Amino acid sequence: MILLGSTGSIGVNTLKIAKKFNLNIEVLVAGNNYKLLNQQIKDFNPKYVVVKDRETVKNVDFKNVLWGESSILEVLEKSESNLVVNALVGEAGLRPTLKAQELNKKIALANKESLVIAGKFIDISKITPIDSEHFGLWYLLNGQCKMGNGKLNNEKFKKLYITASGGALRDWEIDKIKEATLKDVLNHPNWSMGKKITIDSATMVNKLFELLEAKWLFNTNNIDAFIETKSVIHALVEWIDGSTTAHISATDMKLPIAFALLKKVDVEILKPINLVEVGSLKFRKIEIKRYPVWEIKETLLNNSDLGVVINTANEFAIEQFLKGKIGFLNISKIILEAVKKFENVKLNSVEDIFEIKNEVRKWCESNFI
Numbered sequence: 417m418i419l420l421g422s423t424g425s426i427g428v429n430t431l432k433i434a435k436k437f438n439l440n441i442e443v444l445v446a447g448n449n450y451k452l453l454n455q456q457i458k459d460f461n462p463k464y465v466v467v468k469d470r471e472t473v474k475n476v477d478f479k480n481v482l483w484g485e486s487s488i489l490e491v492l493e494k495s496e497s498n499l500v501v502n503a504l505v506g507e508a509g510l511r512p513t514l515k516a517q518e519l520n521k522k523i524a525l526a527n528k529e530s531l532v533i534a535g536k537f538i539d540i541s542k543i544t545p546i547d548s549e550h551f552g553l554w555y556l557l558n559g560q561c562k563m564g565n566g567k568l569n570n571e572k573f574k575k576l577y578i579t580a581s582g583g584a585l586r587d588w589e590i591d592k593i594k595e596a597t598l599k600d601v602l603n604h605p606n607w608s609m610g611k612k613i614t615i616d617s618a619t620m621v622n623k624l625f626e627l628l629e630a631k632w633l634f635n636t637n638n639i640d641a642f643i644e645t646k647s648v649i650h651a652l653v654e655w656i657d658g659s660t661t662a663h664i665s666a667t668d669m670k671l672p673i674a675f676a677l678l679k680k681v682d683v684e685i686l687k688p689i690n691l692v693e694v695g696s697l698k699f700r701k702i703e704i705k706r707y708p709v710w711e712i713k714e715t716l717l718n719n720s721d722l723g724v725v726i727n728t729a730n731e732f733a734i735e736q737f738l739k740g741k742i743g744f745l746n747i748s749k750i751i752l753e754a755v756k757k758f759e760n761v762k763l764n765s766v767e768d769i770f771e772i773k774n775e776v777r778k779w780c781e782s783n784f785i
């Protein structure tokens with residue numbers, strides 16, 4: 417397989433599954449964590465290795481190390497594996513997703529930003545979702561709604577739900593949230609993940625993205641989210657008959673990853689959840705006064721072209737927050753102002769995405785730096 421983002425949270429879990437099932441790794445792509453990458457090269461003996469920056473190349477114990485986005489695309493073209501695991505973070509994952517699709521490869525997609533930014537240009541038949549909630553929905557729907565042609569029979573279900581943990585600040589007094597530091601925001605209550613998605617969980621941008629991701633994956637706008645504070649339930653399907661089924665598992669990404677990598681899974685991947693030990697579950701509404709970005713939920717679902725605007729503003733704002741230049745609440749403020757400014761955006765081609773991304777980026781830089 418081809419693993420993009422091998423040194424990250426998803427990447428490391430993917431390699432644990434690869435080792436357990438003795439899967440071949442043809443390509444390792446990492447950013448600049450060469451210490452971990454060198455260990456992975458020793459363990460998996462890949463044919464190609466790509467890193468983010470030229471300066472990192474000299475520290476990697478491998479001959480012909482390549483670097484940069486164009487090298488990721490070049491290696492995708494040269495590779496023989498038919499499976500790409502996209503565990504890159506942010507917009508950096510988009511061009512590799514589009515290239516893998518062009519090469520008719522299967523994509524095990526963790527990089528949700530690919531669908532947020534360019535869902536309407538992505539062939540969903542090539543995508544297997546790794547995102548835990550979407551894996552849960554896929555798991556629940558696959559038995560009931562799969563039609564012969566692989567499409568889902570959407571008449572069977574009434575509504576899809578995904579859950580949110582509420583993020584690191586979910587129990588903070590609302591008027592204290594503006595003082596949250598990076599350390600506070602990275603303290604996720606249930607999951608251990610990369611920095612960006614952990615910040616997105618605290619702003620609820622992650623769940624906003626996941627609603628749009630689900631729209632593309634399951635071809636429906638009939639989707640919503642609520643908080644389940646232990647992240648024991650990941651997804652639910654409300655059926656026409658009035659019953660609801662829920663997908664429950666431990667908070668460990670090895671389960672969705674195993675399904676995405678293997679044709680079928682008939683061994684234990686995670687220890688089952690003991691609900692008697694869990695004791696109780698608490699559910700909460702996602703409130704706009706605590707999560708301001710939730711205000712644009714319907715706007716985004718009804719105009720998915722806004723995905724590139726929201727993602728660009730979010731990545732800019734997170735960069736500024738990580739540098740200590742803006743406060744936590746400004747992340748949502750910048751996103752909401754960008755949506756107002758670019759509300760009439762229209763995507764007619766993939767090229768439009770990159771043009772609009774640059775325009776939004778320039779606007780953010782001239783208004784918020």
Ligand SMILES: NC(=O)C1=CN([C@@H]2O[C@H](COP(=O)(O)OP(=O)(O)OC[C@H]3O[C@@H](n4cnc5c(N)ncnc54)[C@H](OP(=O)(O)O)[C@@H]3O)[C@@H](O)[C@H]2O)C=CC1
Nearest residue numbers: 421422423424425426446447448449504526527528609610
């Ligand atoms: N973590 C999780 O549990 C979940 C993650 N996801 C999604 O999966 C994706 C990955 O998330 P996560 O694993 O947490 O992210 P991490 O930040 O932990 O890992 C990102 C990976 O991408 C690499 N990388 C980043 N930028 C570049 C670049 N420009 N070129 C090459 N490599 C790059 C990093 O390299 P390095 O570290 O060496 O710099 C690292 O290997 C995200 O889209 C996230 O939303 C979805 C559900 C759950």
Ligand SMILES: CC(=O)[C@@H](O)[C@H](O)COP(=O)(O)O
Nearest residue numbers: 547548580581582583617622
């Ligand atoms: C593990 C996973 O799929 C993440 O997307 C997780 O769901 C993020 O947590 P939140 O539910 O807090 O956004």
Ligand SMILES: [Mn+2]
Nearest residue numbers: 547548549626
């Ligand atoms: Mn998720």
